[in-house]
Amino acid sequence: MRALVLMTMVVTGMLGVASSSFGAGFKVSEQSAKAMAMGNAFAAQADDPSALYYNPAGIAFLKGTQVSVGAIGILVPQTEFSGTTPLSGTAPFGTGVSSSTEKAKQDIFVAPTVYATYSMENLPLSFGLGVNAIFPLAKSWDDSSVFRNQVQNVAIKPINFQPTIAGRIDALKLAVAAGLDVTYAQVTLQKMAYSPVADPLNPAPPFGAYELGSLGLDGTATGFGYNFGVKWQPRDDFSFGVAYRSSIRLDVSGDANFLATTPTGFGAIGLTGTAPFPYSRARATSSASTNITLPDTLDLAVAVRPTDKLTLEFDATRTGWSSFDKLEIHFDSPQFAAFNNQPSPRNWRDVWGYKFGGQYSVNEHLDLRLGYFYDQTPVPDGTLDPLLPDADRHSFSFGTGIHQGNMSLDLAYMWVHFVNRTVNTQDMTTLIGENGTFKSDAYLLAANATIRF
Secondary structure, three states, X not given: OHHHHHHHHHHHHHXXXXXXXXXXXXXXXXXXXXXXXXXXXXXXXXXXXOHHHHOHHHHHHOOOEEEEEEEEEEEOOOOEEEEEOOOOEXXXXXXXXXXXXXXXXXXXXXXXXXXXEEEOOOOOEEEEEEEEOOOOEEXXXXXXXXXXXXXXXXXXXXXXXXXXXXXXXXXXXXXXXXXXXXXXXXXXXXXXXXXXXXXXXXXXXXXXXXXXXXXXXXXXXXXXXXXXXXEEEEEOOEEEEEEEEOOEEEEEEEEEEXXXXXXXXXXXXXXXXXXXXOOOOEEEEEEEEEEEEEOOEEEEEEEEOOOOOEEEEEEEEEEOHHHOOEEOOEEOOHHHOOOOOOOEEOOOOOEEEEEEEEEEEEEOOEEXXXXXXXXXXXXXXXXXXXXXXXXXXXXXXXXXXXXXXXXXXXXXXXXXXXXXXXXXXXXXXXXXXXXXXXXXXXXXXXXXXXXXX
């Protein structure tokens, strides 16, 4: 038990270090190596401790105490853009017409997971605790890119704690489970602020792209939700799963910093009477707040075993991304009036993902797995931007499970191809949007070690 507590503390600490945006929107569906190898089609099988994420009812069928510790390495989607943006060209008047090519910064993130379950011997009750990161986001463009006024760096680093209880009705071969989701998140955003007018407090011609300065935000939030699951296994060769996870509202509060780098920027923070010496700078600070509602999810799944060695599963997952309708930041300081309460429409939509996976047991020590996952993007053309240049994607995966005694090791690889996304949303009056095409691919490696006591 002491080792379990120590391991949980270590991995929990690591979760705060780095995570990456990946699944539909910024959802990461890859929460264990076994499930990832089967295209995340796992809500009906749910037969190891990672069931806590995929379908918590599955822990009711596990024996004794089981602990699974793992990590998923994500090569951040390698995004390339070709086209024009409101800043492509020479500011302030020669922008919006010069075609350019930009590449997002390359990075590798590691998202660890911990799952622990305990099933009582004399009662059909099981308990579990999961620690993971379900909705991380990370994207970085070069500080001088043509997207610098929309985003230079953005990150949402969440940690989710999931205490769960499950019960089994043996006569019906049915299990049900319910749990809490407690999500703590750190949120950061860095960009260069621009204005289409020389004085953002008194808009008037001439119109162009006027640099104001560097704007940064840092905040934290804690939100609460719930989840439940049902697993029914009427026969040894059939199982069905239903899992639901509620939405979670994150009320983010923190600090904002603005560094004025031009006379226009000085005016934006009320220093209109100042004639800045060339290369001078002025800094302003403010408390800031916003809110983000993480979507609810519903999984419907069926698994079949045509033979003793082969298991096949199909899952359909609905994600309620319509909860993300806008992004609006409130600044308390009057110096931030030029930036305050400017809603950025998102208008995301609810989407479905479809997952197919299979496992073939070569012998008692070795399993082979394959999977495919089609995921729809929730982002409409009208609000697609470099903060999250999302697209429909096709995911292909494979992996293996190695078993020896009371231990097992699961390994998986996944390649994700984002369908090329072409948009025509460039708006010179607001200096947002772009006319061009985004191309992305991502690569994942995962490993989990599970011990049964």
